[in-house]
Amino acid sequence: MSRKGVGLAAFDRSRLTSAHFASHGTSLRNTNAQALETQLAVFRSLLQQFAQTHAKDIRSNPSFRAQFARMCAAIGVDPLASSSSSSGSGSGGGGSIWAQLLGRSVNDFYFELAVRVVEVCGATRGENGGLIGVRELRDRLMKGRMEGAPEITEDDVLRAVATLKPLGSSYSVIKVGNKPYIRSVPKELNTDQSSVLEAAQVLGYVSVSMLMINLRWARARAQTAVEDLLGEGMLWVDKQASEWEYWSPGFIIIDSSDEAGTGTGAGG
Numbered sequence: 001m002s003r004k005g006v007g008l009a010a011f012d013r014s015r016l017t018s019a020h021f022a023s024h025g026t027s028l029r030n031t032n033a034q035a036l037e038t039q040l041a042v043f044r045s046l047l048q049q050f051a052q053t054h055a056k057d058i059r060s061n062p063s064f065r066a067q068f069a070r071m072c073a074a075i076g077v078d079p080l081a082s083s084s085s086s087s088g089s090g091s092g093g094g095g096s097i098w099a100q101l102l103g104r105s106v107n108d109f110y111f112e113l114a115v116r117v118v119e120v121c122g123a124t125r126g127e128n129g130g131l132i133g134v135r136e137l138r139d140r141l142m143k144g145r146m147e148g149a150p151e152i153t154e155d156d157v158l159r160a161v162a163t164l165k166p167l168g169s170s171y172s173v174i175k176v177g178n179k180p181y182i183r184s185v186p187k188e189l190n191t192d193q194s195s196v197l198e199a200a201q202v203l204g205y206v207s208v209s210m211l212m213i214n215l216r217w218a219r220a221r222a223q224t225a226v227e228d229l230l231g232e233g234m235l236w237v238d239k240q241a242s243e244w245e246y247w248s249p250g251f252i253i254i255d256s257s258d259e260a261g262t263g264t265g266a267g268g
Helices: 002-053 056-060 060-076 095-102 104-128 134-144 154-162 193-204 208-214 219-231 249-267
Strands: 130-131 172-176 177-185 237-240 244-249
Touching: 002 060, 002 154, 056 219, 060 154, 060 193, 095 172, 104 130, 104 154, 130 172, 130 219, 134 154, 134 177, 134 244, 154 172, 172 219, 193 208, 193 219, 208 219, 219 244
Parallel strands: none
Antiparallel strands: 130 177, 172 177, 237 244
């Protein structure tokens, strides 16, 4: 009987100890969360002071503007996103951090740039299939800017494209090799993909160099078209050739059926 009493007492002490550790862990987590919130608030205050002190440089100097944006990104702050839902203070009226810290000018700069990005992508879609290099897009934007307008960098272009996310998947940044491109077409079958499939239906297969020569496409455009179709299962790749060949599955199936029929006839 005495052993049983000792065992129950030890069990109760163990349960109390576990509850104590759980309570202590919760307290530590709450303390750490509060400390982190305090640090972020301090950093935001310093960021605001920095922005107000160097507002002119951020507006006019593209490299300085990019550095400021990276400072924001380092703490997970999207300077173009509305902060109405992420900040309980409500001091900014729900505008983006650009607008709150620097006024509307920088904020509007990116949204106006996004409109121009859409215009250029639409105007050049017939010649590039909706795939344009970030550098080429930036050069076209620079040529069309008004005298005295701020300089545009590739970083500015990428941030402007990010503001188009509400439009869905139509505008996105992709990489072909190490070079960034803006794709401005939806994921449905586009004109380039249709051209590739038409060629594959006639010849049975296509290659990147074949598309470059016959359709006069840039390598990036041809590579993107076949890789998109490959990812959707509309083409199959043969890696045994000196240059990869992208075959139409329907052509392979038909060809195999013909060979099987010939073999059967010969055997009869």
